Amino acid sequence: MLIRPETPADLPAIHQLVTLAFASAAHSDGTEQDLVDALRAGGHCALSLVAVQDNEIVGHVLFSPATVGTHPVAALAPLAVHPDCQRQGIGAALVREGHRQIAALGYDWSVVLGSETYYPRFGYQPARALGIRAPFDVPDENFMAIRLRPDAPALSGVMQYVPEFGI
Ligand SMILES: CC(C)(COP(=O)(O)OP(=O)(O)OC[C@H]1O[C@@H](n2cnc3c(N)ncnc32)[C@H](O)[C@@H]1OP(=O)(O)O)[C@@H](O)C(=O)NCCC(=O)NCCS
Incomplete structure (x- = not known):
């Protein structure tokens, strides 16, 4: 399995995979x-990676830019793995x-x-305890954040997504 950035040729396959x-x-x-x-068209795709197995796209993840106060953060959404390929570590x-x-x-x-049973394995913790509040009603355990660098500054504020999320 190979993980690489998306290319323009991947777009129909990504659309189909995420749908499925x-x-x-x-x-x-x-x-x-x-x-x-919409995120891609709006220029709000900070990172889009595909997982490729036997020349087929079997997984995809996208990160979009967001902010907490004035600090830039990455929003992980969505993450998708082909139903036939789940539980193999691709996600x-x-x-x-x-x-x-x-x-x-x-x-x-x-x-x-x-x-709350999937993302903590990567180190995600309830965001509220880390100073980050959701811009919508959600149980604390489902809105999670992770420091990607040990020297990341402490944050305090409401997460602001890009407009494509419609929040
Ligand atoms: C969630 C998803 C991306 C996980 O990908 P994956 O490649 O199957 O996951 P991995 O192989 O890395 O990990 C498997 C583990 O995740 C768990 N898992 C899979 N999907 C899960 C889900 N929706 N919720 C909670 N846990 C999930 C499995 O039970 C398994 O747990 P275990 O290791 O304790 O047995 C994939 O199941 C998927 O595409 N689901 C549909 C779309 C979706 O719900 N995306 C997430 C949006 S937040």
Whole structure:
């Protein structure tokens, strides 16, 4: 399995993969693939990686720029793995490589809205305890953040997503 940045030729396959992955997801509004397209079109894709196996795109992760107060943070969303390829470590590999690359781009925090049983394995903790509040109503355990560098500054404020999220 190879993880690499998306290329223009990947876009239809990414759209299809995200659609398929979220079709059976517990928490989905069915529009995650449109969010990916909108973020890219709006110039708000900070990092988009694909996982490739046997020349097929089997996983995808996107990070968009966000802010907490005036501090830039990365928003991890969405993360998708093909239903036939789940539970093989592809999602974990995308998150870990995503963290490495987004940190190299200068982001020292990542924030995610997601499963409290999945993301803590990467070091995510409830964001509220770290000073980051969600701009919507959500259980504290599902809105999580991680310092990507030990010297990341402490944050205090409400997370502001880019407009494509419609928040
Ligand atoms: C969530 C998802 C990206 C995980 O990818 P993956 O490649 O299957 O995950 P990994 O192989 O890295 O990790 C497998 C572990 O994640 C757990 N897991 C998988 N999907 C999960 C989910 N939706 N919620 C919580 N845990 C999940 C598995 O139970 C497994 O746990 P274990 O290691 O304790 O057995 C994938 O299941 C997916 O695309 N789901 C549909 C879309 C979605 O819900 N995306 C997340 C949005 S926050």
